[in-house]
Amino acid sequence: MIKQSPERSFKNFLILPSVIVLLCFLFVFFYGVYLSFTDLKLGKPTINFVGLKNYIYLWKNPLFWKSTKLTIYFTLVAVFVQALLGILLAKLFSTNVFFAKIFRPIILLPLVLPPMSVALMWTTMMNPERGVLNYFLGLFGIEPFMWISQYSTAMLSVIFIDVWTYTPFFTLIIYAGLLGVNQEMKEAAQEAGAGAWITFWKIELPFMMPYVLIAAVFRIIESFNQFDIFIGTTGGGPAKATTVYSIYAYIQSFQNLNFGRGTAILFVNWWLVLIGALITIKLYQIARNRVS
Amino acid sequence: MKKIKIFFSAILFSLISTIALADFDWKKYAGEKIVFAYDIHPYVDALVEKLPEFEALTGIKVDAQIFPDDVYWNKLNLEITTDSGAWDVAGTGVQPTWDTSVGNHNVDLSKFLNDPSMTSPDYDYNDIYPSLRSAMTWDIKGEEVVGNGNGVWGLPHSFENMNLMYRNDILGKHNIKPPKTLPELTATCKKLKQVEPGITPMALRGVNFWSSVHTAPASIAKSYGVVDYVMKDGKIADTGLDSKASIKFHKDYVAMVKECAAKSWPNDNWYQVVDALTSGNAAMAVDANMFGFWNNIKDPDGKNPSGKISFAPPPTAPGAKNFESNIWIWCITMPSASKKQGPAWYFMQWATSKKMVLDGAMMGKMVNPIRKSTWDSADWKKYANQPEFNNYYDTFMEVQDRAELFFTPRYGFGEAMNAWSVAMQEMVNGRPVEETLKELAGSIRAGI
Numbered sequence: 001m002i003k004q005s006p007e008r009s010f011k012n013f014l015i016l017p018s019v020i021v022l023l024c025f026l027f028v029f030f031y032g033v034y035l036s037f038t039d040l041k042l043g044k045p046t047i048n049f050v051g052l053k054n055y056i057y058l059w060k061n062p063l064f065w066k067s068t069k070l071t072i073y074f075t076l077v078a079v080f081v082q083a084l085l086g087i088l089l090a091k092l093f094s095t096n097v098f099f100a101k102i103f104r105p106i107i108l109l110p111l112v113l114p115p116m117s118v119a120l121m122w123t124t125m126m127n128p129e130r131g132v133l134n135y136f137l138g139l140f141g142i143e144p145f146m147w148i149s150q151y152s153t154a155m156l157s158v159i160f161i162d163v164w165t166y167t168p169f170f171t172l173i174i175y176a177g178l179l180g181v182n183q184e185m186k187e188a189a190q191e192a193g194a195g196a197w198i199t200f201w202k203i204e205l206p207f208m209m210p211y212v213l214i215a216a217v218f219r220i221i222e223s224f225n226q227f228d229i230f231i232g233t234t235g236g237g238p239a240k241a242t243t244v245y246s247i248y249a250y251i252q253s254f255q256n257l258n259f260g261r262g263t264a265i266l267f268v269n270w271w272l273v274l275i276g277a278l279i280t281i282k283l284y285q286i287a288r289n290r291v292s
Numbered sequence: 293m294k295k296i297k298i299f300f301s302a303i304l305f306s307l308i309s310t311i312a313l314a315d316f317d318w319k320k321y322a323g324e325k326i327v328f329a330y331d332i333h334p335y336v337d338a339l340v341e342k343l344p345e346f347e348a349l350t351g352i353k354v355d356a357q358i359f360p361d362d363v364y365w366n367k368l369n370l371e372i373t374t375d376s377g378a379w380d381v382a383g384t385g386v387q388p389t390w391d392t393s394v395g396n397h398n399v400d401l402s403k404f405l406n407d408p409s410m411t412s413p414d415y416d417y418n419d420i421y422p423s424l425r426s427a428m429t430w431d432i433k434g435e436e437v438v439g440n441g442n443g444v445w446g447l448p449h450s451f452e453n454m455n456l457m458y459r460n461d462i463l464g465k466h467n468i469k470p471p472k473t474l475p476e477l478t479a480t481c482k483k484l485k486q487v488e489p490g491i492t493p494m495a496l497r498g499v500n501f502w503s504s505v506h507t508a509p510a511s512i513a514k515s516y517g518v519v520d521y522v523m524k525d526g527k528i529a530d531t532g533l534d535s536k537a538s539i540k541f542h543k544d545y546v547a548m549v550k551e552c553a554a555k556s557w558p559n560d561n562w563y564q565v566v567d568a569l570t571s572g573n574a575a576m577a578v579d580a581n582m583f584g585f586w587n588n589i590k591d592p593d594g595k596n597p598s599g600k601i602s603f604a605p606p607p608t609a610p611g612a613k614n615f616e617s618n619i620w621i622w623c624i625t626m627p628s629a630s631k632k633q634g635p636a637w638y639f640m641q642w643a644t645s646k647k648m649v650l651d652g653a654m655m656g657k658m659v660n661p662i663r664k665s666t667w668d669s670a671d672w673k674k675y676a677n678q679p680e681f682n683n684y685y686d687t688f689m690e691v692q693d694r695a696e697l698f699f700t701p702r703y704g705f706g707e708a709m710n711a712w713s714v715a716m717q718e719m720v721n722g723r724p725v726e727e728t729l730k731e732l733a734g735s736i737r738a739g740i
Contacts, residue, residue: 238558
């Protein structure tokens, strides 16, 4: 039998609280997974283990597949646009242009607003008849736009809101990365006759990419789980146009009281988040190795 | 001999009555404390204002926990279904109580109502409108809700019936009469668009939640002969949402929404409807009548469109004999997990007593009052017939005879009715009515 020194035992004792906290987290997660294999309905007195029944129901349900497409579409488009705008704004902020100085502190404002407030604010502004957005469009002779009130435009409108809210997050991270670009390399390239575009494309962008991708990991996780902006604007409508997983699970759990089915949707969502995050982390490692 | 029998019977009756009267004591639970939860609402404002009277009468302290609407309903579901025991009395509606009563999470109040030692002799349960009592009465068989039973799962506290409300200043200006049928309503909207292009003809709920079908659609659909469920031998056998009557109704209703509603209709809920009609951005609404009443009240700031909202019965199917009006009942229920059921019941009977209902109505808050005696009282008649309320009182009396709950009692009510509201959005978005209703009915049948 191996006897531990008192010092080692004391160290083990010190990490015990962390282990307990970790176990609590894992318990909640696995309890949620267990619920997805039951017919738990709020109010009903009995809970039965139903195996894969909830998953089979989802597999056969067209709304589940529609929701899958919407969730992936929302995440990919929103994160891509945010990354693109984030790079442009970060590049702008790294210059000494007058607007850059003004907007550098202001750009962070959307990030500090509670997402539900953001949703309610945009819902009011996007009212097709009395919203301020259509008023401004009207000044330029543009016909009123339906924004979140029409099937064909609702998802794009929510993506627009998400982009407005979270582009500053990308900007902040990428700007920090941009500050770390080796100035000597840039100067050497310029002396060798490289123009601004070549310098950006060949030197700055590769340096920025790890930062873009690390920000993307966080945003992919959050976008798959985005709930507040959807519930505060469209609630999944009109006519299922924005019923992403989080909304679908909420409707099943809290409106239809079917917690078993709701947790099954969230468990599928968890897999999507995991796959999305792992792919992005792999890309991050490749980008980082290139820079190294 | 007969006279002697009558004499002794009378003595016996008076003795029993005396014993019963003597048994009920408002101070029985003095010193106890209960927790009462409710949504932010004028109905609860009236109760909270009068709480000192209750505390003086009974010696029971009440901790009133009032929550914002957007968190209350989820919290209510979780508190009651998890038997937390944190609340002794909870404000809710009939439909949510169907879901929570099946697992015995709510107390069947008939045991208190039938116990003279627990219920004040002047409570007079039968004074509450029959349609409200009947809506709160059902039995639990297995894990199902069966209507028209003996169990009393809540006490009505205040209620709404659906009316056509209209801005008399706008309709009057163009000499437009309030429409009586659904096609007439659509035609009225068309006319209003021509003469008042700056406003929305009709404020209408359209969100993908059952709250948007329980107002105008449920009331008007019933006059077309639409039922949510078809009953056979006292059991739900089928849904009626893809019947011929339903197809006819939905075609007319979708046409009306396209002509009348705001472009933001899929996102419009109660708040938007109230705001549109009271601000004059909309000319009509088929919704809960009490918001028309509240906004007719004269306020010192002059913010209310006092006197400008008039009332009419909901529109009907063309050629229908009668109009129909759905109701939404705010009720108070007792979670089974409450450890203070006695004091909780005392609070519930006080909150729905003749005195409180009349006081609440006279404060202009507990409207519509649930008791017939309130509507018959000279004080309330005088108050509700003030000029600023227009024809509120008379319309209520006319509508109330035909006002009842449209929906069939059922666990899982929300799932099917939410699906109906989503189907409505799809039809307005252009999906064929027959195809949409067939799919809707198929999904509901799968759950029966």
